[in-house]
Amino acid sequence: MARRNEELSLLLENIAKLLALKSESPFRIRAYEEAARSISAMAEDIEDLHRAGRLTDIAGVGSSIGAKLGEYLDTGRSSYYEGLKREVSVEAADLLDVPSIGPARAKLVHERLGISTVAELERAAREHRLQGLPGFGEKLEDRIAREAARVAQRTGRMLLGMALPAAEEVVRLLRDRPAVLEINPAGSIRRMKETIGDIDLLVASNRPGEVMDAFTTLPIAREVLARGPTRSSILTRDNLQIDLRVIKPDEYGSALQYFTGSKDHNIALRQVAINRGWKLSEYGLFDAAGKRLAGRTEEEVYRALGMDWMPPELRESRGELEAALGHQLPDLVALKAVRGDLHVHSDWSDGYDPPERMVEAAIARGYQYLALTDHSRSLGVAGGLSIERVRQQRRLVDQLNQRYAPFRVLHGTEVDILPSGDLDYPDDVLAQFDLVAASVHSAFGQPRERMTERILRALRNPYVAVLSHPTGRLLLRRPEYEVDVEAVLQAAAQQGVALEVDGQPDRLDLNDLWARRARDVGVLLVCNSDAHSARQLELVRYAVATARRGWVEPRTVLNTLPIKRLLAHLSRRGRKRRAA
Numbered sequence: 035m036a037r038r039n040e041e042l043s044l045l046l047e048n049i050a051k052l053l054a055l056k057s058e059s060p061f062r063i064r065a066y067e068e069a070a071r072s073i074s075a076m077a078e079d080i081e082d083l084h085r086a087g088r089l090t091d092i093a094g095v096g097s098s099i100g101a102k103l104g105e106y107l108d109t110g111r112s113s114y115y116e117g118l119k120r121e122v123s124v125e126a127a128d129l130l131d132v133p134s135i136g137p138a139r140a141k142l143v144h145e146r147l148g149i150s151t152v153a154e155l156e157r158a159a160r161e162h163r164l165q166g167l168p169g170f171g172e173k174l175e176d177r178i179a180r181e182a183a184r185v186a187q188r189t190g191r192m193l194l195g196m197a198l199p200a201a202e203e204v205v206r207l208l209r210d211r212p213a214v215l216e217i218n219p220a221g222s223i224r225r226m227k228e229t230i231g232d233i234d235l236l237v238a239s240n241r242p243g244e245v246m247d248a249f250t251t252l253p254i255a256r257e258v259l260a261r262g263p264t265r266s267s268i269l270t271r272d273n274l275q276i277d278l279r280v281i282k283p284d285e286y287g288s289a290l291q292y293f294t295g296s297k298d299h300n301i302a303l304r305q306v307a308i309n310r311g312w313k314l315s316e317y318g319l320f321d322a323a324g325k326r327l328a329g330r331t332e333e334e335v336y337r338a339l340g341m342d343w344m345p346p347e348l349r350e351s352r353g354e355l356e357a358a359l360g361h362q363l364p365d366l367v368a369l370k371a372v373r374g375d376l377h378v379h380s381d382w383s384d385g386y387d388p389p390e391r392m393v394e395a396a397i398a399r400g401y402q403y404l405a406l407t408d409h410s411r412s413l414g415v416a417g418g419l420s421i422e423r424v425r426q427q428r429r430l431v432d433q434l435n436q437r438y439a440p441f442r443v444l445h446g447t448e449v450d451i452l453p454s455g456d457l458d459y460p461d462d463v464l465a466q467f468d469l470v471a472a473s474v475h476s477a478f479g480q481p482r483e484r485m486t487e488r489i490l491r492a493l494r495n496p497y498v499a500v501l502s503h504p505t506g507r508l509l510l511r512r513p514e515y516e517v518d519v520e521a522v523l524q525a526a527a528q529q530g531v532a533l534e535v536d537g538q539p540d541r542l543d544l545n546d547l548w549a550r551r552a553r554d555v556g557v558l559l560v561c562n563s564d565a566h567s568a569r570q571l572e573l574v575r576y577a578v579a580t581a582r583r584g585w586v587e588p589r590t591v592l593n594t595l596p597i598k599r600l601l602a603h604l605s606r607r608g609r610k611r612r613a614a
């Protein structure tokens with residue numbers, strides 16, 4: 035049976051559920067349920083029937099349901115269904131994703147317990163708050179808890195650093211297949227957003243069946259969740275859901291543009307088309323007479339609208355359309371512009387690999403330099419270095435520089451900013467380092483004024499060149515500490531201290547918006563990996579991506595400088611500030 039049938043059947047079932055939630059007439063509800071059943075049971079492909087104008091031949095499908103099916107087959111959406119969802123409070127409708135929650139139960143838990151999300155439902159079930167409701171026994175509650183947990187996991191957000199490698203593995207496995215003309219991640223992954231909802235891939239192909247075969251039989255696919263003629267979903271070994279859709283080559287550019295988003299960007303872009311009397315959709319750009327103007331490539335679509343093509347990282351409706359129309363898009367920093375990493379840990383503190391491994395990995399990446407920045411002494415849990423160990427490490431760094439010349443190893447430190455704002459080494463020790471990066475690893479709960487003053491005090495220390503992960507957030511786990519970031523930016527600009535964009539996927543700190551603000555107030559940034567192993571040097575890509583989302587250009591990124599100019603910057607700044 036064709037999978038498109040299942041999709042349409044599900045659409046009708048959902049409509050029936052929403053009608054039930056609205057307490058509509060049971061006859062209408064049953065009509066949708068019956069039509070749903072016949073569609074899922076019939077042998078013919080519903081798309082064929084639609085093309086032949088024979089949708090109403092389906093048992094239980096009259097002209098009204100037939101029209102809704104037709105709209106969905108033509109446009110991929112049903113305005114009736116969307117309207118119902120809005121009417122019935124979207125929140126309560128979300129509960130219907132949990133199979134054991136029918137409309138009546140959804141309505142009950144919503145009204146009695148004020149529950150409107152699947153996460154709330156799961157918590158209520160685990161806390162046995164459902165049992166008091168009429169018709170809710172212990173067994174049902176148990177089942178709901180399990181189902182809700184699964185749904186919440188499925189709909190939860192994940193780190194870019196987890197989603198992107200999974201998407202890239204599929205790209206790598208499929209791109210050389212003869213049927214695959216082009217393949218790209220789409221959606222928030224392509225925009226390199228810090229957290230991701232769904233992993234979506236697009237393929238341009240004239241042979242969708244072959245692509246579906248290849249995708250659903252990939253060795254990394256643990257389970258095939260859905261398989262259709264042009265769209266399928268798999269669950270990977272790591273339990274990530276990946277959706278792939280095949281597009282006709284002629285429409286690939288407009289589809290890629292459409293599915294990359296963001297939603298706000300697309301709304302604004304569509305308006306630009308409308309202003310010219312045109313129509314933009316995932317199928318292409320069309321003039322008033324319906325003639326296709328563009329669609330094969332993204333460049334073509336943007337160009338036809340009078341714009342330069344813009345990197346996906348910019349597509350957040352933050353001024354990029356105006357910039358593209360005025361041919362004034364920023365020249366974004368690129369990964370290949372990075373000449374070295376200024377924040378890595380070795381096994382001298384809490385890293386995994388010895389310094390020489392880190393250096394060799396940096397050389398293999400084509401870097402000119404690497405700063406070893408192990409932790410300072412009071413960070414006991416992370417094996418922070420005593421002053422004696424700092425001296426020993428200095429000798430090792432000197433040896434490494436001889437051994438690997440002309441590659442340059444900088445002896446650095448990630449020195450703790452103590453709760454008082456003092457640094458974890460005295461100035462005469464700090465003076466020995468080639469690079470001092472300061473950061474907060476303790477007393478995150480300080481009130482805003484204290485935390486801000488603590489950091490400003492560290493920035494005034496003449497030896498500090500970089501402030502690492504300036505806001506201390508851990509994505510999906512811990513928010514920024516209370517701090518006046520704007521004051522920190524101003525102080526950094528004034529003191530000539532660079533602010534880090536830390537590439538650890540759960541940090542990305544500064545975030546994109548702060549990076550953009552930093553650029554606007556003239557603060558230097560530095561894109562680092564904060565690697566704790568040689569392999570993690572590659573995490574710098576997430577720092578660069580975050581900076582790109584912040585419109586950052588290479589000239590404001592410290593570690594795009596060649597080694598000589600970097601060293602000159604570090605010593606000039608040091609001299610000037612020590613003199614002041």
Ligand SMILES: [Zn+2]
Pocket residue numbers: 448473475502503
């Ligand atoms: Zn740190």
Ligand SMILES: [Zn+2]
Pocket residue numbers: 377379448564
């Ligand atoms: Zn670190």
